Amino acid sequence: MRPGQFHCYRDVLNDVRETPPFKGKIGGTGPLDVDFKINVSIDKIILENLNITFGGHSKPKNCTALQKIAIIIPFRNRELHLTYWLFYMHPFLQKQQGDYGIYVVEQHGQSMFNRAKLMNIGYTEAVKDYDYNCFIFSDVDIIPMNLKNLYRCSKYPKHMAHSLDKFNFRLPYKTLFGGIVAFTKEQYLNINGFSNSFWGWGGEDDELYQRVVAAGMIIERAPQNISKAKMMTHMRDPGNERNQKNVPLISKAKFKMHEDGLSSLEYLLISFTRHRLYTKITVDIGKPDDSVKHSLGGSV
Ligand code: UD2
Numbered sequence: 001m002r003p004g005q006f007h008c009y010r011d012v013l014n015d016v017r018e019t020p021p022f023k024g025k026i027g028g029t030g031p032l033d034v035d036f037k038i039n040v041s042i043d044k045i046i047l048e049n050l051n052i053t054f055g056g057h058s059k060p061k062n063c064t065a066l067q068k069i070a071i072i073i074p075f076r077n078r079e080l081h082l083t084y085w086l087f088y089m090h091p092f093l094q095k096q097q098g099d100y101g102i103y104v105v106e107q108h109g110q111s112m113f114n115r116a117k118l119m120n121i122g123y124t125e126a127v128k129d130y131d132y133n134c135f136i137f138s139d140v141d142i143i144p145m146n147l148k149n150l151y152r153c154s155k156y157p158k159h160m161a162h163s164l165d166k167f168n169f170r171l172p173y174k175t176l177f178g179g180i181v182a183f184t185k186e187q188y189l190n191i192n193g194f195s196n197s198f199w200g201w202g203g204e205d206d207e208l209y210q211r212v213v214a215a216g217m218i219i220e221r222a223p224q225n226i227s228k229a230k231m232m233t234h235m236r237d238p239g240n241e242r243n244q245k246n247v248p249l250i251s252k253a254k255f256k257m258h259e260d261g262l263s264s265l266e267y268l269l270i271s272f273t274r275h276r277l278y279t280k281i282t283v284d285i286g287k288p289d290d291s292v293k294h295s296l297g298g299s300v
């Protein structure tokens with residue numbers, strides 16, 4: 001058997017176990033030292049990750065990965081956070097033998113931020129790029145502290161930011177589904193993605209949870225101790241103020257999910273650029289109560 005014919009460790013879709021996949025030679029197993037004070041630079045990260053191909057792709061050399069993972073990061077004006085994310089996550093994902101690509105979806109302009117819509121755009125562009133079957137939607141500011149925290153999809157949609165330093169490594173409320181979530185392609189299509197209607201801060205993650213429940217699925221979480229993660233401290237960004245109009249939308253998920261989501265997604269692609277460590281997708285997504293169709297004269 002040639003090396004490429006071996007399957008990578010623990011790389012099975014629908015696998016719910018979360019035991020450590022690694023044996024000595026693959027990489028470390030234990031906790032990682034995550035420090036947001038050290039000096040980082042894109043050049044240094046490139047030099048330390050020469051295996052990564054343009055666009056921020058990597059796949060294991062000695063085994064065949066069954067999961068092909070697109071990591072989608074919603075983004076605007078968080079360069080330093082992105083640099084730390086790349087610094088920690090490229091080595092992390094390679095040690096986990098991931099076949100993965102990084103997509104940074106940047107909202108162009110000053111209109112109110114729409115995290116959820118950027119996630120849907122990331123999904124839509126990533127599926128055109130490679131035959132991904134697992135999608136991990138991650139905030140730019142959260143770094144896992146343990147290599148056993150598998151960046152993989154599972155039998156059910158998986159919540160991966162339930163043990164944050166910010167919340168004293170406890171889950172603040174049971175239905176929390178923000179920060180980092182992992183969906184197989186099938187699971188994501190099943191809920192029609194995120195809602196596109198959440199502008200500004202808050203609620204889009206709770207609505208996503210309601211979609212999962214309405215589709216008859218449950219969510220899973222790995223054990224608290226291996227899922228510990230650090231979030232970079234930050235202020236609320238300008239243009240992402242809390243929006244009270246989002247609150248009543250949450251409970252409407254089960255009625256709206258089939259008409260509001262991937263199936264109704266409209267945006268204008270401004271650029272699609274393969275950088276050394278990630279692919280950047282810059283988009284105009286319009287603004288609240290203003291169909292992109294009207295403001296931009298067409299959909300994409
Ligand atoms: C919480 C959730 C987050 C989301 C948000 C409400 C957790 C751990 N996190 O995070 O997933 O549900 O509340 O919307 O549950 N961003 C930019 N530029 C901006 C604004 C946002 O890049 O100007 C991106 C960035 O990836 C950021 C993410 O959007 O990490 C979420 O925004 P946040 O970090 O300000 O929200 P936070 O920490 O309150």
Ligand code: MN
Pocket residue numbers: 139141231234
């Ligand atoms: Mn944050």
